[in-house]
Amino acid sequence: MENVKVQDKDYLGEVITINMGPQHPSTHGVLRLVVDLDGETIVDVRPDIGFLHRGVEKLAENRTYHQFIPLTDRLDYLAPLSNNLAYCLAVEKFFDVKIPERAEYLRVIFAELARIASHLVWIATHALDIGAMTVFLYAFREREMILDMFEIATGQRMTSSWIRIGGIREDVPPEFFDRLKEFIDIFEDRCNTYERLLTKNRIWLKRTVGVGYISGEDAMNYGASGPIMRGSGIKFDLRKAEPYSIYDRFDFDIPCFEEGDIYARYKVRMQEMRESRKILEQALEQIPEGPVMTDDPRVGMPSHEDVYEKMESLIRRFYLISKGFRTPKGETYACVEAPKGEVGFYIVSDGKEKPYRLKIRAASFVNLGALPIMAKGHMIADLVGIIGSVDIVLGEIDR
Amino acid sequence: MTFNEIVQYFNEKYPGKVSGKVEFKCNFLQVDKSFFKDVLKELKEKFSFKYIVDIVATHWPDRDMKFDVVYNLYSIENNIRVFVKVMIPDEKIETVTDIWKGANFMEREQYDLVGVIFEGHPDLRRILLPDFFEGHPLRKDFPLKERKWFNKVDEQNLGIRFTK
Numbered sequence: 001m002e003n004v005k006v007q008d009k010d011y012l013g014e015v016i017t018i019n020m021g022p023q024h025p026s027t028h029g030v031l032r033l034v035v036d037l038d039g040e041t042i043v044d045v046r047p048d049i050g051f052l053h054r055g056v057e058k059l060a061e062n063r064t065y066h067q068f069i070p071l072t073d074r075l076d077y078l079a080p081l082s083n084n085l086a087y088c089l090a091v092e093k094f095f096d097v098k099i100p101e102r103a104e105y106l107r108v109i110f111a112e113l114a115r116i117a118s119h120l121v122w123i124a125t126h127a128l129d130i131g132a133m134t135v136f137l138y139a140f141r142e143r144e145m146i147l148d149m150f151e152i153a154t155g156q157r158m159t160s161s162w163i164r165i166g167g168i169r170e171d172v173p174p175e176f177f178d179r180l181k182e183f184i185d186i187f188e189d190r191c192n193t194y195e196r197l198l199t200k201n202r203i204w205l206k207r208t209v210g211v212g213y214i215s216g217e218d219a220m221n222y223g224a225s226g227p228i229m230r231g232s233g234i235k236f237d238l239r240k241a242e243p244y245s246i247y248d249r250f251d252f253d254i255p256c257f258e259e260g261d262i263y264a265r266y267k268v269r270m271q272e273m274r275e276s277r278k279i280l281e282q283a284l285e286q287i288p289e290g291p292v293m294t295d296d297p298r299v300g301m302p303s304h305e306d307v308y309e310k311m312e313s314l315i316r317r318f319y320l321i322s323k324g325f326r327t328p329k330g331e332t333y334a335c336v337e338a339p340k341g342e343v344g345f346y347i348v349s350d351g352k353e354k355p356y357r358l359k360i361r362a363a364s365f366v367n368l369g370a371l372p373i374m375a376k377g378h379m380i381a382d383l384v385g386i387i388g389s390v391d392i393v394l395g396e397i398d399r
Numbered sequence: 400m401t402f403n404e405i406v407q408y409f410n411e412k413y414p415g416k417v418s419g420k421v422e423f424k425c426n427f428l429q430v431d432k433s434f435f436k437d438v439l440k441e442l443k444e445k446f447s448f449k450y451i452v453d454i455v456a457t458h459w460p461d462r463d464m465k466f467d468v469v470y471n472l473y474s475i476e477n478n479i480r481v482f483v484k485v486m487i488p489d490e491k492i493e494t495v496t497d498i499w500k501g502a503n504f505m506e507r508e509q510y511d512l513v514g515v516i517f518e519g520h521p522d523l524r525r526i527l528l529p530d531f532f533e534g535h536p537l538r539k540d541f542p543l544k545e546r547k548w549f550n551k552v553d554e555q556n557l558g559i560r561f562t563k
Contacts (some may be wrong), residue, residue: 049526049527050525050526050527050528050529053527053528055536057512057537058536058537058541058543059543061537062543093423093424093425094423217449218500220449220450220451220475221449221451221499221500221501222499222500222501223450223451223452223453223499223501223502223505224501225450225452234475236450236475241475241478242478242480330422330423331422331423331425331427331469331482332422332423332424332425333425333471333480333482335452342452344452344453344471346453346455346469346471348457348467356457357455357457357458357537359453359455361452361453361471365504365508366453366501366504366505368504369501369503369504369505370501398527399527
């Protein structure tokens with residue numbers, strides 16, 4: 001909490017500096033934390049990142065808009081479809097394309113499935129860090145169901161690159177909806193199982209309540225978005241604030257808790273999974289039949305059936321694949337509420353087939369910047385829990 | 400609170416020096432380098448832009464104004480997003496870490512990759528690349544392939560050979 005003070009000097013009478021990481025089981029990737037300790041109390045934390053840097057932004061400047069889609073998967077590899085969606089929305093903003101209804105619904109379904117999958121990995125590994133093994137096994141069992149659905153629809157389990165500029169790659173097979181229905185039916189009950197294991201668990205409460213405090217003002221000041229902001233009492237969700245895609249058609253709540261500690265962030269994420277399930281339920285009811293790719297000739301990829309029958313479609317497809325399309329000059333930004341917070345793509349175009357500059361606003365990167373203020377004054381043993389509660393994916397941080 | 404009101408307010412305060420435009424559904428507020436910090440401070444205090452989203456720097460080698468720095472701000476109370484764009488002739492610009500603490504990481508990243516120097520930043524080090532990396536990779540004159548990762552001293556220290 002705020003009133004936790006750095007204790008008086010221990011008998012050594014000095015601050016010692018130790019390294020946590022570069023490889024630590026509680027981080028998805030390589031993260032080194034330089035921790036200044038006074039006894040067991042954390043005086044300061046300095047994250048050292050960049051071990052996974054792949055230069056994605058530089059690569060984007062040398063690829064056409066279509067060719068960049070697979071690279072967006074590799075950012076947050078636990079929720080690749082959210083990144084696909086953010087990137088495609090940003091490019092679509094240049095053209096003001098009308099996306100077919102069915103594609104919009106499928107985008108929402110997959111973005112929400114990606115959110116649940118990401119949160120499941122989070123609850124699994126975070127509980128494992130703190131010492132609860134059973135949740136780990138349960139959560140991965142449900143995540144497996146979602147990955148199976150991804151596999152049916154996209155052919156890939158992790159890096160699906162399925163959302164395209166102007167729609168989605170291909171319609172899902174009918175079998176997909178049976179699986180989705182099955183998942184929706186059981187998931188509420190499974191959420192109850194996790195909560196039964198953790199919410200009133202005394203060890204869990206002792207390790208999380210009052211630990212890793214950040215106030216709402218600080219969260220905004222540090223730019224920390226997503227569950228960190230909502231766990232600190234600020235009711236901000238881009239799905240409601242700046243509705244993208246068709247989120248304004250669904251009825252769901254934004255979970256928000258005042259405490260600002262690890263426990264509040266845990267409750268926010270648990271609640272979010274239930275809200276996502278609600279959105280899935282509504283989307284499954286409302287989804288219409290129809291095409292899944294826009295017929296706008298500027299960006300829409302002609303379907304394979306058209307390519308086999310019409311010469312113009314063949315030429316168009318060949319041109320889009322080999323040359324790409326040109327965007328108007330200017331700058332634009334589009335963002336989505338990804339599982340970890342606000343993920344946005346800022347694209348500067350100079351009217352060519354390739355982006356002039358592409359800046360990824362990665363949620364985990366900025367959230368990690370707020371780690372020192374959460375960790376200061378706590379014990380070194382709590383640091384693992386605090387890192388876990390930020391829900392970082394180093395692929396997204398290092399890009 | 401709409402974007403037009405913000406533009407109008409700053410136009411009255413700095414006549415003819417602040418321009419606003421809406422481009423592809425994004426609100427851009429272009430301000431001059433000489434008073435951009437006052438504008439940002441006022442945006443935070445008067446218009447409650449408390450949430451800093453991002454800082455983007457772009458290199459334009461063929462222009463007189465060599466760099467663009469764009470501050471991506473959000474006001475949760477008024478539910479409006481504004482991009483404050485500053486053009487600078489050389490790579491030096493004042494830091495905004497005293498207004499938003501989150502700018503610390505963002506400015507370090509832009510310094511590392513684009514090479515904009517944020518004056519007054521408390522801890523301006525490289526963040527994503529190793530300290531001995533030469534050059535700034537997101538500048539337009541930095542090639543994609545013919546790169547030089549380590550200098551001679553590092554090669555000797557680390558016992559590796561990466562340079563040509």
